[in-house]
Structures are given as C-alpha cells and as structure tokens.
Amino acid sequence: xxxxxxxxLFRRIKAIxxxxxxxxxxxxxxxxxxxxxxYLFLPVDLIPPVxxxxxxxxxxxxxxxxxxxxxxxxxxYWDGEKEQDFSGTFRKxxxxxxxxxxxxxxxxxxxxxx
Numbered sequence: 739x740x741x742x743x744x745x746x747l748f749r750r751i752k753a754i755x756x757x758x759x760x761x762x763x764x765x766x767x768x769x770x771x772x773x774x775x776x777y778l779f780l781p782v783d784l785i786p787p788v789x790x791x792x793x794x795x796x797x798x799x800x801x802x803x804x805x806x807x808x809x810x811x812x813x814x815y816w817d818g819e820k821e822q823d824f825s826g827t828f829r830k831x832x833x834x835x836x837x838x839x840x841x842x843x844x845x846x847x848x849x850x851x852x
Contacts, residue, residue, distance in 0.1 A: 747805065749816050750805050750808075750809060750812040750813070750816075751805065753812040753813070753814075753815035753816055754771055754808075754812065756815040757771075757808070757811060757812060757814075757815050758771060760815075763811065767808055767811060770804055770807065770808065771804065771808070774800060774801060774804045777797070777800060778797055778800075778801075783796055783797070784796040
C-alpha cells in the first residue's frame with residue numbers, strides 16, 4: 739500500500755470543493771461526496787460517538803475510503819491544474835456570426851513593405 743502524507747490528504751480534501759463545482763465530473767462521484775457528508779452529520783452511526791475515540795472511527799474510515807476512490811479525480815484539482823472543457827458549453831451555439839477575416843503572415847507583410 740502506498741504511503742499517503744497528511745499534506746496530500748489535506749490537498750485532496752481541499753480539492754473536493756472545486757470538483758463539486760465542475761459540471762464535467764460524473765454525478766456518481768458527486769453523490770459519493772454528498773452521501774459521505776450526510777453520514778457525517780447523521781445522529782445514527784455504526785459506532786456511537788459516545789464510545790470516544792472509537793465513535794469517530796467509522797466516520798474516519800468512510801472518508802478515507804471516499805478520498806481513496808476519488809484520488810485520481812481530486813488530484814486534477816490541486817492548485818487549479820485542471821483545465822476547463824468548454825466544448826459542451828458552446829456545442830450548439832454559433833459564437834461568431836457574419837464575420838469575415840483574413841490572416842496575414844508576417845513574412846508576406848514584410849515583402850510588401852520593401
């Protein structure tokens with residue numbers, strides 16, 4: 739098993755916010771995070787919180803499992819590394835209408851000036 743540092747773990751936790759905002763992420767991954775948050779705040783746990791510190795063990799194990807399953811996706815969102823894909827946003831729209839343009843190459847312009 740690969741060693742995971744606390745720094746990597748905290749970066750992945752911080753990346754959850756960006757992942758949840760991205761519309762290209764599959765809904766099943768977002769649902770996994772939402773269900774984890776719901777379980778965290780539910781008063782019913784597998785191990786009751788009264789049995790401190792073992793009461794939080796089930797929550798910790800659940801979140802380690804969630805972060806481990808989403809690790810590849812979350813790693814894309816560290817420090818804004820993931821590039822946005824706008825192909826789905828403008829797929830059906832004609833962005834530029836009725837525009838005519840030409841591309842001048844620099845070497846042709848230089849020849850015309852001399």
